[in-house]
Amino acid sequence: xxxxxxxxxxxxxxxxxxxxxxxxxxxxxxxxxxxxxxxxxxxxxxxxxxxxxxxxxxxxxxxxxxxxxxxxxxxxxxxxxxxxxxxxxxxxxxxxxxxxxxxxxxxxxxxxxxxxxxxxxxxxxxxxxxxxxxxxxxxxxxxxxxxxxxxxxxxxxxxxxxxxxxxxxxxxxxxxxxxxxxxxxxxxxxxxxxxxxxxxxxxxxxxxxxxxxxxxxxxxxxxxxxxxxxxxxxx
Amino acid sequence: xxxxxxxxxxxxxxxxxxxxxxxxxxxxxxxxxxxxxxxxxxxxxxxxxxxxxxxxxxxxxxxxxxxxxxxxxxxxxxxxxxxxxxxxxxxxxxxxxxxxxxxx
Numbered sequence: 335x336x337x338x339x340x341x342x343x344x345x346x347x348x349x350x351x352x353x354x355x356x357x358x359x360x361x362x363x364x365x366x367x368x369x370x371x372x373x374x375x376x377x378x379x380x381x382x383x384x385x386x387x388x389x390x391x392x393x394x395x396x397x398x399x400x401x402x403x404x405x406x407x408x409x410x411x412x413x414x415x416x417x418x419x420x421x422x423x424x425x426x427x428x429x430x431x432x433x434x435x436x437x438x439x440x441x442x443x444x445x446x447x448x449x450x451x452x453x454x455x456x457x458x459x460x461x462x463x464x465x466x467x468x469x470x471x472x473x474x475x476x477x478x479x480x481x482x483x484x485x486x487x488x489x490x491x492x493x494x495x496x497x498x499x500x501x502x503x504x505x506x507x508x509x510x511x512x513x514x515x516x517x518x519x520x521x522x523x524x525x526x527x528x529x530x531x532x533x534x535x536x537x538x539x540x541x542x543x544x545x546x547x548x549x550x551x552x553x554x555x556x557x558x559x560x561x562x563x564x565x566x567x568x569x
Numbered sequence: 570x571x572x573x574x575x576x577x578x579x580x581x582x583x584x585x586x587x588x589x590x591x592x593x594x595x596x597x598x599x600x601x602x603x604x605x606x607x608x609x610x611x612x613x614x615x616x617x618x619x620x621x622x623x624x625x626x627x628x629x630x631x632x633x634x635x636x637x638x639x640x641x642x643x644x645x646x647x648x649x650x651x652x653x654x655x656x657x658x659x660x661x662x663x664x665x666x667x668x669x670x671x672x673x
Binding site: 363364366367368369370372374375385387389390391392393394397398406411413414466467468469470471472528529 | 573595599602604610611613614615616617618622624625626627628629630631632643644646664669670673
């Protein structure tokens with residue numbers, strides 16, 4: 335005799351893993367506040383209220399004009415668009431995921447950044463991804479070359495014992511450098527001092543204040559891949 | 570990368586006067602579009618519901634920056650907006666690459 339069990343559909347969310355510090359999701363229009371498509375606030379879904387804000391009109395990214403996999407994204411212009419949120423301490427290590435696409439390459443572009451000494455993540459002018467100690471030193475550069483218009487589905491881990499970059503789950507590069515960050519990560523769309531602006535679409539950013547285990551990396555990666563129509567190589 | 574046009578001014582006073590005019594124009598413009606205004610700032614609307622979010626304010630078109638050439642500048646509002654500043658003392662130009670701050 336067979337017993338019928340209720341079918342439960344488990345839908346993973348980044349909040350299902352502890353130490354989530356920031357979750358920005360451009361596909362969730364309830365999190366976006368705008369004036370004629372110019373975004374003044376992008377709410378954090380992590381539960382930490384690290385809402386990204388920008389009160390200066392010329393610096394506000396654009397919503398409602400571009401998509402990825404049929405979902406809304408924010409468009410950053412590579413010259414002035416940037417948003418700030420309450421800083422995230424790198425003390426216990428950071429794991430950063432982002433789904434984005436570069437309209438142009440060949441310049442230094444920071445997607446996640448902060449003040450001098452903070453951890454920052456983005457593109458170097460030789461067209462690979464990188465982790466940098468803002469305005470101080472490059473910590474780790476990837477090996478996979480990024481082209482204009484291509485999707486950047488990146489994961490980075492950085493802590494005192496070393497750093498790793500993954501492209502859609504595939505290992506891109508790693509080292510054992512201690513970055514010794516001295517400031518908190520606090521911006522999306524540019525680096526320190528309003529420089530190194532990101533040019534392209536930003537779909538989703540997820541940051542944890544710990545180094546995720548491989549199973550945890552795969553959970554978040556598979557969630558983002560499915561959502562944005564990408565593939566994820568299991569770590 | 571989008572073209573980044575700026576308005577360049579010889580003095581900070583000229584830049585501030587022009588920015589004040591642009592800000593007043595934008596407040597009037599968006600008030601006519603149905604946006605609420607508080608203390609000279611434009612209240613944003615939620616993208617999903619259209620509800621006002623009084624925490625999300627647009628307070629100014631831009632901020633005035635000093636250039637390496639000892640001039641002052643901010644982002645051009647043209648062609649997105651057409652504020653009444655045509656007679657003011659500025660030069661509209663592309664943001665010079667040489668002004669970009671270099672850092673790691």
